[in-house]
Amino acid sequence: xxxxxxxxxxxxxxxxxxxxxxxxxxxxxxxxxxxxxxxxxxxxxxxxxxxxxxxxxxxxxxxxxxxxxxxxxxxxxxxxxxxxxxxxxxxxxxxxxxxxxxxxxxxxxxxxxxxxxxxxxxxxxxxxxxxxxxxxxxxxxxxxxxxxxxxxxxxxxxxxxxxxxxxxxxxxxxxxxxxxxxxxxxxxxxxxxxxxxxxxxxxxxxxxxxxxxxxxxxxxxxxxxxxxxxxxxxxxxxxxxxxxxxxxxxxxxxxxxxxxxxxxxxxxxxxxxxxxxxxxxxxxxxxxxxxxxxxxxxxxxxxxxxxxxxxxxxxxxxxxxxxxxxxxxxxxxxxxxxxxxxxxxxxxxxxxxxxxxxxxxxxxxxxxxxxxxxxxxxxxxxxxxxxxxxxxxxxxxxxxxxxxxxxxxxxxxxxxxxxxxxxxxxxxxxxxxxxxxxxxxxxxxxxxxxxxxxxxxxxxxxxxxxxxxxxxxxxxxxxxxxxxxxxxxxxxxxxxxxxxxxxxxxxxxxxxxxxxxxxxxxxxxxxxxxxxxxxxxxxxxxxxxxxxxxxxxxxxxxxxxxxxxxxxxxxxxxxxxxxxxxxxxxxxxxxxxxxxxxxxxxxxxxxxxxxxxxxx
RNA sequence: GGCUUUGUAGCUCAACUGGAUAGAGCACUUGACUACGAAUCAAGAGGUUACAGGUUCGAAUCCUGUCAAGGUCACCA
Numbered sequence: 070x071x072x073x074x075x076x077x078x079x080x081x082x083x084x085x086x087x088x089x090x091x092x093x094x095x096x097x098x099x100x101x102x103x104x105x106x107x108x109x110x111x112x113x114x115x116x117x118x119x120x121x122x123x124x125x126x127x128x129x130x131x132x133x134x135x136x137x138x139x140x141x142x143x144x145x146x147x148x149x150x151x152x153x154x155x156x157x158x159x160x161x162x163x164x165x166x167x168x169x170x171x172x173x174x175x176x177x178x179x180x181x182x183x184x185x186x187x188x189x190x191x192x193x194x195x196x197x198x199x200x201x202x203x204x205x206x207x208x209x210x211x212x213x214x215x216x217x218x219x220x221x222x223x224x225x226x227x228x229x230x231x232x233x234x235x236x237x238x239x240x241x242x243x244x245x246x247x248x249x250x251x252x253x254x255x256x257x258x259x260x261x262x263x264x265x266x267x268x269x270x271x272x273x274x275x276x277x278x279x280x281x282x283x284x285x286x287x288x289x290x291x292x293x294x295x296x297x298x299x300x301x302x303x304x305x306x307x308x309x310x311x312x313x314x315x316x317x318x319x320x321x322x323x324x325x326x327x328x329x330x331x332x333x334x335x336x337x338x339x340x341x342x343x344x345x346x347x348x349x350x351x352x353x354x355x356x357x358x359x360x361x362x363x364x365x366x367x368x369x370x371x372x373x374x375x376x377x378x379x380x381x382x383x384x385x386x387x388x389x390x391x392x393x394x395x396x397x398x399x400x401x402x403x404x405x406x407x408x409x410x411x412x413x414x415x416x417x418x419x420x421x422x423x424x425x426x427x428x429x430x431x432x433x434x435x436x437x438x439x440x441x442x443x444x445x446x447x448x449x450x451x452x453x454x455x456x457x458x459x460x461x462x463x464x465x466x467x468x469x470x471x472x473x474x475x476x477x478x479x480x481x482x483x484x485x486x487x488x489x490x491x492x493x494x495x496x497x498x499x500x501x502x503x504x505x506x507x508x509x510x511x512x513x514x515x516x517x518x519x520x521x522x523x524x525x526x527x528x529x530x531x532x533x534x535x536x537x538x539x540x541x542x543x544x545x546x547x548x549x550x551x552x553x554x555x556x557x558x559x560x561x562x563x564x565x566x567x568x569x570x571x572x573x574x575x576x577x578x579x580x581x582x583x584x585x586x587x588x589x590x591x592x593x594x595x596x597x598x599x600x601x602x603x604x605x606x607x608x609x610x611x612x613x614x615x616x617x618x619x620x621x622x623x624x625x626x627x628x629x630x631x632x633x634x635x636x637x638x639x640x641x642x643x644x645x646x647x648x649x650x651x652x653x654x655x656x657x658x659x660x661x662x663x664x665x666x667x668x669x670x671x672x673x674x675x676x677x678x679x680x681x682x683x684x685x
Numbered sequence: 686g687g688c689u690u691u692g693u694a695g696c697u698c699a700a701c702u703g704g705a706u707a708g709a710g711c712a713c714u715u716g717a718c719u720a721c722g723a724a725u726c727a728a729g730a731g732g733u734u735a736c737a738g739g740u741u742c743g744a745a746u747c748c749u750g751u752c753a754a755g756g757u758c759a760c761c762a
Contacts, residue, residue: 230762234761310759407758415760419761446755450688450689450757451757481696513724547691550696559724569724636709639726640725659721
């Protein structure tokens with residue numbers, strides 16, 4: 070048992086003894102003592118003022134005396150206002166740390182027999198990945214690592230939005246204007262090439278739309294607008310989709326292509342799989358650079374039919390209802406939501422249809438207990454509706470569905486907008502951060518004069534750590550600001566800072582092994598300085614933190630923890646000497662402590678998808 | 686407009702889920718390198734936690750209202 074639990078038990082017994090009052094363990098508030106006070110743990114005594122009918126300070130004094138007498142771990146206590154600060158006997162800290170030294174995999178929870186599926190990335194196949202995807206991918210990857218460590222069997226997946234009008238736009242533009250260009254012939258990465266034609270389509274469409282606005286037909290449409298106060302530019306902006314669907318030549322062609330696709334037209338299907346193939350190759354390269362992979366991919370083109378089948382079933386079970394025009398809806402008013410369309414009047418599927426089908430297919434494949442969707446917060450409502458719908462359909466995993474909703478990544482100038490060309494490309498960003506790491510490394514090497522063939526990998530790890538840590542340290546639900554023009558920090562609360570603490574600690578341990586220092590002498594160490602205790606204390610928090618991060622789906626907890634741990638170690642580093650300590654048992658103890666610290670850091674950072682360099 | 690999320694130092698973020706004097710980093714000022722590595726450490730300055738009420742021993746955190754920013758309310762995905 071850990072100290073907190075022992076103290077809680079002690080407080081429970083003491084309150085019963087002193088005030089004849091039962092308290093349950095969960096309601097006892099025990100916090101870590103703030104560093105401006107002496108002590109390790111603090112019991113908040115305010116809750117006991119009612120049953121005890123005494124002043125907080127008095128209760129604290131009485132409780133403290135009983136705890137000191139009854140609990141051998143409590144060495145000293147002091148009372149400040151309503152706070153009872155307890156100091157744990159050094160003896161127990163030492164005993165505790167020796168236990169930690171022997172632990173194999175700190176933080177690895179035993180398997181809980183449950184399966185969880187984590188869906189992340191899920192890009193459209195008409196353009197390359199950007200900064201927003203990076204946040205998504207890092208969150209999803211990190212979450213799956215954390216859940217794995219918390220004892221779940223994890224399946225990493227994504228839904229590839231490989232069909233629909235968007236990809237048809239790219240295909241059409243390529244067919245009309247591409248002149249047979251391929252990634253090989255042009256040297257352009259596949260996802261960028263598809264993106265190029267998507268943009269080209271939008272440009273051609275925009276030109277067509279603007280020309281049309283001058284026609285008499287358009288003028289009649291504008292004159293007949295409902296909101297008479299609306300200005301012409303505003304109206305045309307709102308009208309764009311209607312124009313695309315009802316008037317546009319290009320729109321007509323794109324939609325015709327979509328219909329051919331749905332009819333399995335061989336030529337269209339051929340072009341579709343060719344262009345998607347280019348895109349997948351491009352994505353694969355980006356995923357590799359980010360160090361992530363997936364266990365199973367789902368393609369929208371495969372799942373939308375399953376969705377339609379489930380809608381038909383649900384219609385029979387009266388989960389859904391059909392309107393006169395043939396469209397199918399679900400009434401969620403009893404759950405304080407609206408009516409939502411699940412199937413168009415022409416029988417074709419919508420977004421919701423596909424998600425319903427995908428969920429069912431996944432359950433058929435894996436029988437998961439939980440599923441986490443890593444998707445931006447603009448889709449909060451969509452997932453509320455989806456989860457409620459799955460519940461009503463009676464899916465056994467419905468209550469295990471979770472939307473890991475995260476805020477957008479903003480630029481200092483505001484939102485990223487593809488139309489304004491402010492989208493930060495993922496590949497480019499990765500190249501840039503590694504380049505910053507390289508420049509720094511070169512500067513350092515001019516001083517130290519060391520360089521070798523492993524350097525390239527070390528530089529890559531440092532650059533990626535800087536980028537990943539910057540993004541993952543922010544609480545997912547908050548919007549975050551990223552300035553691509555400023556180099557990603559490598560000093561202070563950053564990935565490289567944590568890597569540096571790791572490299573130091575690891576270096577000390579390796580040197581100790583090389584010098585054949587007798588590490589078993591650590592058992593004789595008995596003094597224990599505050600900086601050492603602080604480190605043990607923090608390391609002891611790690612397993613609980615992993616579980617908390619898993620429960621809250623929040624990798625930023627781990628990120629902030631790693632920083633604090635690294636900071637404590639750096640502090641210790643400056644305050645005391647490790648290999649040059651006076652007593653052999655002190656050296657041995659500190660070496661072991663450094664090793665434990667470095668292993669914990671490495672593990673924590675691995676959960677964030679950040680690799681540690683051997684040297685820096 | 687309805688619903689919803691977020692407002693914390695100049696900037697980027699914390700705050701153990703209601704606990705003590707709201708903490709870090711960057712930037713700024715000042716000290717500490719003969720490598721157990723200074724990508725570090727120590728110190729200084731920087732705050733009416735958007736605003737106004739309320740709840741209680743105690744509020745950045747919970748409730749109400751106001752203001753600001755974002756999202757959403759498609760037979761788009």
